[in-house]
Amino acid sequence: MWDYTDKVKDHFLNPRNAGAMDNPDAVGEVGSLACGDALKLFLRINAQGVIEDATFQTFGCASAIASSSALTELLKGRTVEEAERLTNKDIAEYLGGLPREKMHCSVMGEEALSAALKNWRGEAAPQAHAEGELVCRCFGVTDVTIRRAIEENGLRTVEEITNYTKAGGGCGDCVPRLEEILAEVLGRTPAPAPAARPLTNLQRMQKVMRVIDEVVAPSLRKDGGDIELVDMDGADVLVSLRGACSSCPSSQLTLTDFVQKTLREQVDPAIRVRRA
Structure with missing residues (x-):
């Protein structure tokens, strides 16, 4: 609470x-x-x-x-x-x-x-993402919003940027760019990007849960369906389709072309999704 x-x-x-x-x-x-x-x-x-x-x-x-x-x-x-x-x-x-x-x-x-x-004033309404670079795709946040939040509120960490703008609160792919913008605004020299490390099982599970809860499930609910994460074993993801999705003739297509594709793009290209 x-x-x-x-x-x-x-x-x-x-x-x-x-x-x-x-x-x-x-x-x-x-x-x-x-x-x-x-x-x-x-x-x-x-x-x-x-x-x-x-x-x-x-x-x-x-x-x-x-x-x-x-x-x-x-x-x-x-x-x-x-x-x-x-x-x-x-x-x-x-x-x-x-x-x-x-x-x-x-x-x-x-x-x-x-x-x-x-x-x-009669000025043209800004179109989505027209003002600046789209940094966070999960929440549609541009660098203009991020820079303004840093300057006006004296932000010093990426976590604070997320609290003030939601950027970085989804899949996390934009975090390196957030670090660059923070360094630019504060006049720091950006730290060299660390070499990418393979996800641990715990990290993979946490990211899968977050993407299912915040991206996949809300999309399926719009059409009366739903999804639940049942189990994970390494890159194998076991899910259960609910609601309209459970009896839909295209359920397998939903798993491969939407659920699996989304998880591969936002979590790990090696992920394989199976139905429980």
Whole structure:
């Protein structure tokens, strides 16, 4: 159980300004359901550039809802110029702090605000991954977001980058690039990349479990199916298909062309998937 402050709990259980807005002057949308978090921010801005109202729609955890609620409260009554200076740290501080593993929720609020103000100015909405290099494919995080999080929050480790942006929290393939970006921003000389070592059985099992839980299973559930890891022996992975997948005529194709292919790409090219 995360250690939430009373104010986080209050904004989660009693969110302020939740819901869509009729005829908003600005809309900012960030995140995606596929990545687990999404936020849509609506603003009403008068002719003097004052934010008269702010509402939100969000899909995510308690911290995402609380951060979105807090953001709308922080925005109402501020000028656009004042709003531009708000950062994720202001959101977290307003809530009395967030668990470090949930700081990415406050960053999502800052990004939604930036997108909304661009929309208000008539600037083209940024397309997915258009701003910068796509670094983390699991969660769709670019180097622009990563660099901003490092600079604004004084991050010093890859673990902190993951807490603030989710980058590196999936398959882990982007961790070397995260280390490079961190070194660039902090002015360090990147450490030479260590020679790749074969995965231990424990490392392989942990990565397989994570990819099945975070990538494979959510995709199958969209079509009424599901999957469970039954056992592992080295590179042999034994799974059980559930729901619609259990009786689907294409279940073997699902195992080889989706499950096995995904695990080979994200964990180990030697993996072999069999049905229990």
